[in-house]
Amino acid sequence: MKVVNIYEAKAKLSEYLDAVAGGERVLICKRNQPVAELRAIPGARTSQRPVGRAAGRLQVPPGFFEPLPEEIVDGFAGLGEPQRLAGRPARVAEAGGEYRVRSRRRRST
Numbered sequence: 001m002k003v004v005n006i007y008e009a010k011a012k013l014s015e016y017l018d019a020v021a022g023g024e025r026v027l028i029c030k031r032n033q034p035v036a037e038l039r040a041i042p043g044a045r046t047s048q049r050p051v052g053r054a055a056g057r058l059q060v061p062p063g064f065f066e067p068l069p070e071e072i073v074d075g076f077a078g079l080g081e082p083q084r085l086a087g088r089p090a091r092v093a094e095a096g097g098e099y100r101v102r103s104r105r106r107r108s109t
Contacts, residue, residue: 002024003027004016
């Protein structure tokens with residue numbers, strides 16, 4: 001790993017980018033304190049991902065396809081009230097504020 005200060009990194013950036021492309025890492029410092037690191041990004045995939053590698057590893061239980069109980073469906077729709085909020089109004093978002101309309105200023109000519 002190369003350690004360089006900002007001035008040197010600016011002066012020799014293309015040289016350091018070539019080093020990074022070769023697999024080396026460059027640590028950039030400001031007043032000898034590390035602030036950034038240059039390292040190569042992984043190359044793009046050239047082949048397609050294999051399909052079906054997890055075949056036989058995952059089993060979906062039969063209950064997965066059964067409908068959900070009504071209380072759960074109502075909870076998603078906002079119709080049910082959770083026990084911890086009993087007695088308090090449900091809030092989806094913060095209370096809306098009023099917007100002030102700016103009047104246009106006339107330019108004096």
